[in-house]
Amino acid sequence: MMRPSRIFLIIYAVALCSASCGPIKQAGTHDLESGYYRLKTRNTAPQNVYTVITDSSVAIHSLIGNTKQPVANATRRIVTNDLVADSLLQPFVLVKRSLDFDLSTILLKYRFRNQTLPNQLSGNLNAAIYSGYRNDFFKIRDKVDPLSQRRRVIQHFEFDMGVFAGFGSTPVNPSTTANIVSVEYDGVIFQKGIACFIGSGNFAFGIGLGSDRLLDTHKKEWIYQEKPWMGVMIGLNLSN
Secondary structure, X not given: OOOHHHHHHHHHHHXXXXXXXXXXXXXXXXXXXXXXXXXXXXXXXXXXEEEEEOOOEEEEEEEOOOOOOEOOOOOEEEEXXXXXXXXOOOOEEEXXXXXXXXXXXXXXXXXXXXXXXXXXXXXXXXXXEEEEEEEEEEEEEEEEXXXXXXXXXXEEEEEEXXXXXXXXXXXXXXXXXXXXXXXXXXXXXXXXXXXEEEEEOOEEEEEEEEEEEEOOOOOOOOOOEOOEEEEEEEEEEOOO
């Protein structure tokens, strides 16, 4: 059973991250970088484009044929000032795909029942390195405020999937060894698995499916050795 102080820290971390990393946030042009994107609009087929980002505009260049060579003149230029005079007929989304490399931690692990213990929630100290395939979505649209002023809004969120691996600790005691081991201590584990994340900015929430390997002489007696678990994860983006 987790100590009350540990439960409090977990709840606090979840609340803090919920407040700081909603799935969609308002972004600025500084969050966008010039480069290749996938352009998606409501009434046209997706296409690969090259964009040039400045503090006040997004210039979209079509690509020549199936190459990565952009046309010289922008086929579309969107002013991104907060208050705009022109009208954006329909919102559009710029999608950037990249490899992701992050630090992560599993806040809670849900271990499935076995012959000796029922379903368990654990929140022991752990850390992992995550690597995956990331999609960043930048939605640009117009919003009319109560004063009938038109504002241009850029919203951003990310979604990615990948694998993780790292080290952590776990209780080793009579309950977790089917009464074979009489001592009680925190053992070191190696954890690995797959995860998917959704978030914005430097933080992301994720769901992971993994397994643990106890790294000491009682690994054969530990009832959770290489058994699957599901977990709630937080990622800290290193690739931004």
